[in-house]
Structure formats: C-alpha cells, structure tokens
Amino acid sequence: MSKIMPNENEFEEHEQEGIQEWTVQREEAGERIDKYVTESVEDDISRSQIQLWIKNGDVTVNGNVVKPNYKLAADDKVALAIPDPVEVNIAPEAIPLDIVYEDSDVIVVNKPRGMVVHPAPGHYSGTLVNALLHHCKDLSGINGTLRPGIVHRIDKDTSGLLMAAKNDKAHLSLAAQLKAHTVMRKYIAVVHDIVAHDQGTIDAPIGRDLSDRKKYRVTDKNSKHAITHFLVLDRLADYTVMQLKLETGRTHQIRVHMKYIDHPLVGDPMYGRSKGNPIDGQALHAGVLGFVHPTSGAYMEFESALPDDMNHLLDVLRTL
Known part of the structure; x- marks a missing residue:
C-alpha cells in the first residue's frame, strides 16, 4: 500500500448499486x-x-x-440481495430543490448537507428521492422503487451536485459513463493540518473496518482498489483546502483516504477528530459535475458554489 505519489491526473467518482457481499x-x-x-x-x-x-x-x-x-x-x-420493496409506497414530498439544470432526460440538483439521497428500510421520507418524485412526473425505474432516477450517490453529510435520470435510456447512458470513468466530478474539502505536497495521488485499497463494519479503512484484507487525486488550493492556519478527484468510487473513499494520510476532513462525524467541529457534517462539497448528455451527445458541465457553512468556515480560518 502506498500513500502519496506526485501526479497530475484528474478524474471522477462513480458508485454502483448491487448485491452486497x-x-x-x-x-x-x-x-x-x-x-x-x-x-x-x-x-x-x-x-x-x-x-x-x-x-x-x-x-x-x-x-x-x-x-x-x-x-x-x-x-x-456472505451475500445480501435486498429485495424489491414492492409494497412500499415512497410518497412525493414538497421539499424545496436547488435545481441547477433540467430537461426531459436528466435533472441536476445541488443537494444540501444533511439530506439522504434515497430511502432505505425504516427511513422512507425526507430524502432527495421524495423531493424528486414531487417535482418530476417521471423518473427512471432501473434502480427500483426505492431509488427511482438515482444513478449515483453522495453521502448524507456531503453537499453538492448530483444527477438523476428521468427515463431508462438516460439512466443507462449516465451509468455507462460512470462505469467508463468519463463523468467529471470535482470536490472541495477542508482537512486538518497542513498537507505538504501541492498535488498528488493516494493509492490505497479500501475495505470494511473489522472493528466497526459501518466504517471503512485502508486495508489489504477483503478490499477494493481505490485511488484519489488531490490538488492543494490553500493553506489556512492548521488547515488545508483541497480539490479532490476520484479515479475509483468506493464508499466513503475521500473520507477514508484523507484519514489514512493523517489529514481527516474537518467535521467528519465518522472519520474526523473528536475536538469541537465547526461544521455540521464533513467539510466536503461536490462542486463540479460534467457528463455527455444522453440524447444530444453534447458535453455539459455544471458548477456549484460552496455552501454557506463551508464559506463561513473558511472565513473563520482566514482570521486565524
């Protein structure tokens, strides 16, 4: 396992649903x-x-x-195939959406920190899917009744850009782009301490944390290849502002890799430091999303400004 290698490559994250093993x-x-x-x-x-x-x-x-x-x-x-919740009614809810782009094939939204992307057993309301069902007349059905339209996810406590498909043709196109690593996704993060390298690559496999299987960690045991690229944008007091891109899209990849190199995300409730957190959730924002439109074939790229809580955090750090 290696930690940091100087590198200039850039790319994106993807995540696919399926049987958990x-x-x-x-x-x-x-x-x-x-x-x-x-x-x-x-x-x-x-x-x-x-x-x-x-x-x-x-x-x-x-x-x-x-x-x-x-x-x-x-x-x-061990394998778990979560059955389709055929009798579960996911209700549309009039939850405000920050819509960045929308047409008959795709919708791009700016998800706020604290919002869950899709319902799960025991948690069927207040999600992005509930909001999309209220706003959109149609969503793709490829991912079933719990995840209509959902092609990829970001964590509950991560803010930023997310795309959803309005029909199955669009869903297949976007999913294929994610699999081929051609979707552009850039994140902005604030991490603890000063990162010495201006840019580089973290190449370290990720698997379950055996002491707490809700968590992940860098490990050679039962793990998957994971690569994260970073670029330092600013250094403020004892903190570093970074741009992060993922070559692979493992669960919690950015959060785990940042902890692995001893620069955990500020405010991360699972992998961060226990001392007072100045932000509710990890300081991580999906700021850029780019993909080829499923119908027109044109490349489209969208950008989302940092949310108020991260801007406030940076303002505070600049005064230190």
Missing part, C-alpha cells in the same frame, strides 16, 4: 449471521429486518440459505 475474516468466525449482516450492510437496517430477509433466503452463505442463528466460519462468503 463480504468475506468473513478469521477474527469474525463464530459470529451469528444476523448480527454480522446488520453491522455490515451499508444502509441503516434493523436486525429484525435482516432476520426476516435471512428467513426469506435473501441472505446466503457460500451460496446456501441459512438460519438467522447460523455461526459463521472464516472465509465464508
């Missing part, structure tokens, strides 16, 4: 399958819901259906 590590052997999956699943899902899915055969171990009290062995392959 894990490999049981030696130190996890003996744990009940229901507890293991509850702590491992990306969304906040109750243990009782996980137990029901296990009973229904939506969770498998080495390809086999098991009981909720099954005790895991080292190297077991």
